[in-house]
Amino acid sequence: MQDTPEDIRERALATRVIQRLAGPAEAIAGIQEIVLEEIRGLGLAEAAADAERVAMAARQLLALIGSAAQGGVVPSDRQRLRHDLRTPINAIIGYSELVAEDFEAALPEALLGDIRSVVGECALLLAQIDRVLGPDAEAGSLAGSALDGLVAASVARSLAAGSGVPQGEAGRVLVIDDTAENLDLMRRQLGRHGHEVTTAGSASEGLVVLARAEIDVILVDVLMPDMNGIELLARIKQNPRWRHIPIIVVSGLKDMRAVTRCIAAGAEDYLQRPVDPVLLHARVGSCLEKHRWHQRELRYLAEIEYERDRADAMLHAVLPAPVIARLRAGETQIADRVPATTIVFADIVGFTPWTARLDPGELLQRLTEIFLAFDDLAAQHGVEKIKTIGDAYMAASGVPLPAEDHAERALGFARAIVGDIARRTAGEMTIRVGLHSGPVIAGLIGRSRFVYDVWGETVNLASRIEAAGTPGRIHLSEATRALLRDAGGFEARTSELRGVGAVRTFLAD
Known part of the structure; x- marks a missing residue:
């Protein structure tokens, strides 16, 4: 009653x-x-x-x-x-x-x-x-x-007020027990509430089911001949794919040591037989809800990871990797004095006539192809792209990480882009390249749109050397020439640089 x-x-x-x-x-x-x-x-x-x-x-x-x-x-x-x-x-x-x-x-x-x-x-x-x-x-x-x-x-x-038993969605339940009567009883009790019940007559059979099926909740007995429930619980919790599946131990064993051992090993609960059907339904429902919340958490984390990877990809497109690492570490102001670097300026000669005869879309596509190729070559030679200015390309060797061979890297990059544009445009375009070595200030500027840039007299002089250069050749300052190990293949000359005057420079192919 x-x-x-x-x-x-x-x-x-x-x-x-x-x-x-x-x-x-x-x-x-x-x-x-x-x-x-x-x-x-x-x-x-x-x-x-x-x-x-x-x-x-x-x-x-x-x-x-x-x-x-x-x-x-x-x-x-x-x-x-x-x-x-x-x-x-x-x-x-x-x-x-x-x-x-x-x-x-x-x-x-x-x-x-x-x-x-x-x-x-x-x-x-x-x-x-x-x-x-x-x-x-x-x-x-x-x-x-x-x-x-x-x-x-x-x-x-x-x-x-009511039974207090959650009436959530049904789930996929695995029952592991070596007694056929227990399996049948659990299957019928859980099936009445709409759960999809899979049974296994031994621990090894239960592991096979777990390997091939998606399971939301596991019910396991303690006393089984091939592997007891405590050992099975440990095996499941050691597997990264299964460890988050809630496990309820259902057993006639009334030893408190078994109860505490199962709970310590990660079981959600320990129910002693005979189990009240209402209590069983409540515990299974609670475990299902917990499992689904965990699955939602994993999906949210995966979405966050995906968005973070996208953000990282966008950051890597505009910022050097060491600068990104410093931003993640909490630095808010990044500015360094770099004592030795080589600045590379490259300007496409003959690009202006193209702007008059090409469709804007085609023009942009051609310029994009050229600069993407320059980006790949910069990465190959260990040179950092700084920015593009119209049809001009600026890079730096030795920033943000110092490099003893910064001048060698810059020259190798310069030769690579001269050869690439000659092949890519079949001689319709040439490129004028200028190199100068010296100290710079390198840092991150901006708040909503980050820009990594370099400043100083070295940058200004590299730009003037490029402007005074010869199409299809590389124009080097005496400071850069002094850092190069290769003594041959350079043509000395005197160049008149705007705002500087006559200086000794070198041409290289």
Whole structure:
């Protein structure tokens, strides 16, 4: 027969009152277990025997309170219950005091403090028992305080409101058990709620199912012949593909060590047979919801990773990799003095007539093809592209990372782009290249549109050397020529540079 709201309220109220006694009793039992374990560790046999008596009395006390909470307490029984509760408490106090007095010299001060805590908790519990169950207690004291009544009524309302079992989407459930009757029962119970149930009669068979099917929740028994449930749980949690699948252990084994071991190994819950179908449905539903939230999290993380990769690709298109790394590390202002670098300026000769006769789209396509080829060549020679200015291309060797052979790299890059544009345009276009070496300031400028650039007299002089150069050839400053190991193949000349005057320069092919 279904409980009425009044039945639920009365049980909740009795439980609420008994909880006042259960709290101190649980504290006494918990502390005493610690005391007993430490005394055993010290090797004091007589003290351990008395401590064991205290622990047994504490367990008896908890059992009495548990029975009272389960069956409820009526006023006519309170004197008997008070007497029954005081008996183990008196034993706890008596034996604890004996241990503290007889072995005071052998016990650490911290352990003696725990024993005194047990005695003190017992004194508080006795006072609580007398207040609720003593001869001077009012007849209505078992009804508890007004707050107890409100709490009990709240619980009754919540329980009466519905089953509380989540009615979410069904899932794919794998049941692993070596008993055919258990498999059939689980399959039928879970199937009634729309779950797609797959069964496996052994741990090895369950692993095969996991390898070929998508599973949302796993139910596993502990006692199986080929591999026990605890070992299977460890195998599943070690596999990166399966470790996030929720696992519920369902077993008739009532050993608390098995329960704790399974939970520690990653099980969501440990249900003892016979399992209430409503509880089973609730736990499976909860695990399904958790699994789906994890899957959503993985999808969100994958989307974030994809967008980050896209952002990285865009950043790498405009910024050097070392600069990106410094931005990620938290630097907000990137500016470096580079003592030795070689600046490369390249200007396409004959490009202006193309602008008059080519369609804008075709013109842009041709220029894009040329500069993309220059980008590839820059990467091959270890040169950093700085920017394009119209039909001019600017690069730097030795930034942002220093390079002892920056001049050699710059010359190799210059020769590569001269040859590439000659082949690409069949002689219709040529390129004029200028190189100069020296110190620069390199840094990141801008906020909404980052630009990595270089500044200084070295940059200005490289631009003037390029302008004074010869189409199809490479024009080098004396500073760059001095850094090159190859002494031959250079044609010395005197060049008139705007704003500088006559300087000694070199031409190379």
